Amino acid sequence: xxxxxxxxxxxxxxxxxxxxxxxxxxxxxxxxxxxxxxxxxxxxxxxxxxxxxxxxxxxxxxxxxxxxxxxxxxxxxxxxxxxxxxxxxxxxxxxxxxxxxxxxxxxxxxxxxxxxxxxxxxxxxxxxxxxxxxxxxxxxxxxxxxxxxxxxxxxxxxxxxxxxxxxxxxxxxxxxxxxxxxxxxxxxxxxxxxxxxxxxxxxxxxxxxxxxxxxxxxxxxxxxxxxxxxxxxxxxxxxxxxxxxxxxxxxxxxxxxx
Amino acid sequence: xxxxxxxxxxxxxxxxxxxxxxxxxxxxxxxxxxxxxxxxxxxxxxxxxxxxxxxxxxxxxxxxxxxxxxxxxxxxxxxxxxxxxxxxxxxxxxxxxxxxxxxxxxxxxxxxxxxxxxxxxxxxxxxxxxxxxxxxxxxxxxxxxxxxxxxxxxxxxxxxxxxxxxxxxxxxxxxxxxxxxxxxxxxxxxxxxxxxxxxxxxxxxxxxxxxxxxxxxxxxxxxxxxxxxxxxxxxxxxxxxxxxxxxxxxxxxxxxxxxxxxxxxxxxxxxxxxxxxxxxxxxxxxxxxxx
Amino acid sequence: xxxxxxxxxxxxxxxxxxxxxxxxxxxxxxxxxxxxxxxxxxxxxxxxxxxxxxxxxxxxxxxxxxxxxxxxxxxxxxxxxxxxxxxxxxxxxxxxxxxxxxxxxxxxxxxxxxxxxxxxxxxxxxxxxxxxxxxxxxxxxxxxxxxxxxxxxxxxxxxxxxxxxxxxxxxxxxxxxxxxxxxxxxxxxxxxxxxxxxxxxxxxxxxxxxxxxxxxxxxxxxxxxxxxxxxxxxxxxxxxxxxxxxxxxxxxxxxxxxxxxxxxxxxxxxxxxxxxxxxxxxx
Numbered sequence: 159x160x161x162x163x164x165x166x167x168x169x170x171x172x173x174x175x176x177x178x179x180x181x182x183x184x185x186x187x188x189x190x191x192x193x194x195x196x197x198x199x200x201x202x203x204x205x206x207x208x209x210x211x212x213x214x215x216x217x218x219x220x221x222x223x224x225x226x227x228x229x230x231x232x233x234x235x236x237x238x239x240x241x242x243x244x245x246x247x248x249x250x251x252x253x254x255x256x257x258x259x260x261x262x263x264x265x266x267x268x269x270x271x272x273x274x275x276x277x278x279x280x281x282x283x284x285x286x287x288x289x290x291x292x293x294x295x296x297x298x299x300x301x302x303x304x305x306x307x308x309x310x311x312x313x314x315x316x317x318x319x320x321x322x323x324x325x326x327x328x329x330x331x332x333x334x335x336x337x338x339x340x341x342x343x344x345x346x347x348x349x350x351x352x353x354x355x356x357x358x359x360x361x362x363x364x365x366x367x368x369x370x371x372x373x374x375x376x377x378x379x380x381x382x383x384x385x386x387x388x389x390x391x392x393x394x395x396x397x398x399x400x401x402x403x404x405x406x407x408x409x410x411x412x413x414x415x416x
Numbered sequence: 417x418x419x420x421x422x423x424x425x426x427x428x429x430x431x432x433x434x435x436x437x438x439x440x441x442x443x444x445x446x447x448x449x450x451x452x453x454x455x456x457x458x459x460x461x462x463x464x465x466x467x468x469x470x471x472x473x474x475x476x477x478x479x480x481x482x483x484x485x486x487x488x489x490x491x492x493x494x495x496x497x498x499x500x501x502x503x504x505x506x507x508x509x510x511x512x513x514x515x516x517x518x519x520x521x522x523x524x525x526x527x528x529x530x531x532x533x534x535x536x537x538x539x540x541x542x543x544x545x546x547x548x549x550x551x552x553x554x555x556x557x558x559x560x561x562x563x564x565x566x567x568x569x570x571x572x573x574x575x576x577x578x579x580x581x582x583x584x585x586x587x588x589x590x591x592x593x594x595x596x597x598x599x600x601x602x603x604x605x606x607x608x609x610x611x612x613x614x615x616x617x618x619x620x621x622x623x624x625x626x627x628x629x630x631x632x633x634x635x636x637x638x639x640x641x642x643x644x645x646x647x648x649x650x651x652x653x654x655x656x657x658x659x660x661x662x663x664x665x666x667x668x669x670x671x672x673x674x675x676x677x678x679x680x681x682x683x684x685x686x687x688x689x690x691x692x693x694x695x696x697x698x699x700x701x702x703x704x705x706x707x
Numbered sequence: 708x709x710x711x712x713x714x715x716x717x718x719x720x721x722x723x724x725x726x727x728x729x730x731x732x733x734x735x736x737x738x739x740x741x742x743x744x745x746x747x748x749x750x751x752x753x754x755x756x757x758x759x760x761x762x763x764x765x766x767x768x769x770x771x772x773x774x775x776x777x778x779x780x781x782x783x784x785x786x787x788x789x790x791x792x793x794x795x796x797x798x799x800x801x802x803x804x805x806x807x808x809x810x811x812x813x814x815x816x817x818x819x820x821x822x823x824x825x826x827x828x829x830x831x832x833x834x835x836x837x838x839x840x841x842x843x844x845x846x847x848x849x850x851x852x853x854x855x856x857x858x859x860x861x862x863x864x865x866x867x868x869x870x871x872x873x874x875x876x877x878x879x880x881x882x883x884x885x886x887x888x889x890x891x892x893x894x895x896x897x898x899x900x901x902x903x904x905x906x907x908x909x910x911x912x913x914x915x916x917x918x919x920x921x922x923x924x925x926x927x928x929x930x931x932x933x934x935x936x937x938x939x940x941x942x943x944x945x946x947x948x949x950x951x952x953x954x955x956x957x958x959x960x961x962x963x964x965x966x967x968x969x970x971x972x973x974x975x976x977x978x979x980x981x982x983x984x985x986x987x988x989x990x
Contacts, residue, residue: 440792
């Protein structure tokens with residue numbers, strides 16, 4: 159982990175362009191800073207590029223073969239395109255929209271999946287410690303400590319999602335990216351996850367894509383509004399919601415388009 | 417640093433595996449080029465008009481030609497007519513039966529009986545063709561034509577075609593959107609008219625593909641014909657007598673060292689014909705993608 | 708409406724054909740094999756004898772069962788790495804690209820080549836190569852037959868495996884990628900465990916195809932009516948002994964051959980049923 163004096167911004171996005179096919183840009187000239195130990199929400203209507211932008215931050219967008227990227231993103235000053243993608247993904251973790259614990263692994267194995275997938279050997283007591291810490295951090299420990307060696311499919315949607323968060327933070331990443339993490343969950347599970355995110359920001363930096371602006375208003379410190387691939391406006395959540403500077407932002411926030 | 421070592425090692429394994437996958441795939445398709453190449457190079461010489469119009473030569477003629485370095489006289493005409501005869505007959509039997517059974521299974525999916533018939537069809541599809549030859553022998557050669565015959569050969573081919581046509585009919589029907597049937601019924605179409613006027617015409621290209629694929633499968637079959645049609649040097653259309661077929665001729669030529677050149681040509685022809693039919697079936701399927 | 712009645716009746720009648728055919732096949736095979744089983748009892752199944760001399764005829768199916776099983780399983784073993792890498796090529800590495808479409812068509816072409824052409828090509832082109840390696844003097848035998856058989860069943864194993872692999876949900880793969888796994892690691896830790904039963908089923912079905920193959924095997928296996936003594940020794944399979952000897956057989960010998968056919972039918976039906984069962988349970 160970092161021992162150097164830490165800057166206020168963990169991630170700097172500089173003039174980023176991402177195109178799925180030549181000429182059609184999903185992300186256009188976006189520049190932004192993600193503040194450390196804060197929750198930053200990225201909002202916007204369907205197709206505005208928010209998921210693409212999020213995935214750019216851990217280079218998951220490169221899974222598409224014809225993708226074109228221009229501009230840069232730096233993590234603690236270092237360009238993410240110049241470091242090994244494996245190292246990047248250890249420092250920037252991701253939680254997905256639909257809970258996706260690995261069905262062929264037990265709960266225990268799921269939490270340390272990052273280590274086993276990366277061929278990192280740990281002693282048993284190291285592993286046990288990581289599993290317990292991660293599960294405690296997501297408030298799942300008491301619920302599953304008796305069933306660590308069962309496959310996770312019996313867990314409810316909300317519990318599975320918390321397991322996925324545990325899996326992502328087992329590495330102790332700097333940043334946690336969340337792509338609409340509660341849209342597949344019921345309201346009770348959603349509020350539990352939202353509470354969890356509020357606790358997690360003490361240790362990690364969170365970037366959250368959400369299509370639910372009230373969620374953004376509830377839990378985020380900073381907000382970014384995207385429309386048609388462009389970053390229209392960004393700033394502290396309270397300010398953005400009460401006094402949006404751009405008319406498009408205002409139209410979105412008042413429900414003129416969804 | 418330990419971390420970078422680990423990453424470097426894993427990247428190397430990753431790349432090596434990728435090469436293995438590509439290498440394995442290339443090795444897999446090499447035989448096609450070898451086979452087609454070999455056949456083309458060695459077989460084109462014997463292919464001329466006589467190849468298609470003259471019946472197979474006898475071994476003496478072939479030996480004389482080989483000794484003199486000439487093209488073997490004769491061709492595969494008796495095989496062509498025999499194959500044509502048996503495939504036609506088999507189609508006449510299998511297509512209507514297969515079509516109707518396929519429609520029956522599709523229309524009655526909820527009934528246990530229909531699902532049972534479907535399982536039987538799947539089992540039938542897996543029966544080795546030589547066994548169907550035994551069956552056709554027992555049923556036709558022994559009891560009906562009292563001797564090897566084109567009819568027996570056709571019956572074995574029919575049994576081979578049936579499951580293929582039934583499966584493809586059923587699958588094609590499944591892809592028709594329900595809304596088309598409902599629209600027909602909403603206009604007051606009676607059930608039987610719906611089948612003849614809507615169901616079948618709409619799925620026609622899918623059905624045609626199924627038939628073409630079944631045909632390409634049986635055109636290359638040899639084993640069952642060895643026990644039923646036997647083979648004959650004459651060009652004949654009598655279904656109660658033995659008859660030749662292109663694959664049978666290949667087998668005869670193969671067993672006679674004088675006829676080697678003819679085997680290459682006959683094999684080349686058979687392979688090209690079967691593969692063309694295959695490609696035809698595929699292009700029919702893709703052109704009418706909407707069903 | 709009588710038009711409806713007639714149609715429904717016709718459709719039902721045609722479904723009966725399958726029923727009658729299946730029953731007829733089983734009955735005829737049993738009936739034809741009866742003489743052999745009456746003469747030799749169930750010992751027929753495990754006896755490797757095959758002696759057609761008049762006066763001391765003795766027949767048994769074991770040589771051919773052994774030949775069939777050995778060649779088919781060997782063919783499957785040879786086929787597995789090829790089918791596995793090709794299906795990964797099509798469904799993972801080059802998924803959706805034109806290259807994978809071309810590869811897929813080429814592999815399908817392999818399935819379209821008639822069996823007798825394979826046998827013939829194996830005889831004239833492959834055999835001399837194997838003789839040149841010195842492993843075998845004539846080139847006939849279990850190995851040659853299995854090699855050609857492997858090439859023949861590759862398309863079946865590949866197409867089904869590729870389909871199963873492409874059905875693995877993208878989100879599972881993404882989760883693994885997001886944890887920093889390399890492509891190969893994602894394949895081995897997520898894709899294969901997920902697709903495991905489907906892949907196994909596709910290999911079992913390919914085995915079912917191999918069991919019933921006749922012509923190519925007949926032309927390459929050496930036609931020795933004994934249990935094969937070694938990898939490059941000649942032998943015979945159930946299908947090829949029938950193809951070779953049925954034409955001139957009669958009486959007890961024919962009954963023995965039909966009995967062999969019955970056993971082949973049962974083994975093939977069992978293997979195919981197993982494969983389909985695994986697919987249904989998986990999907």
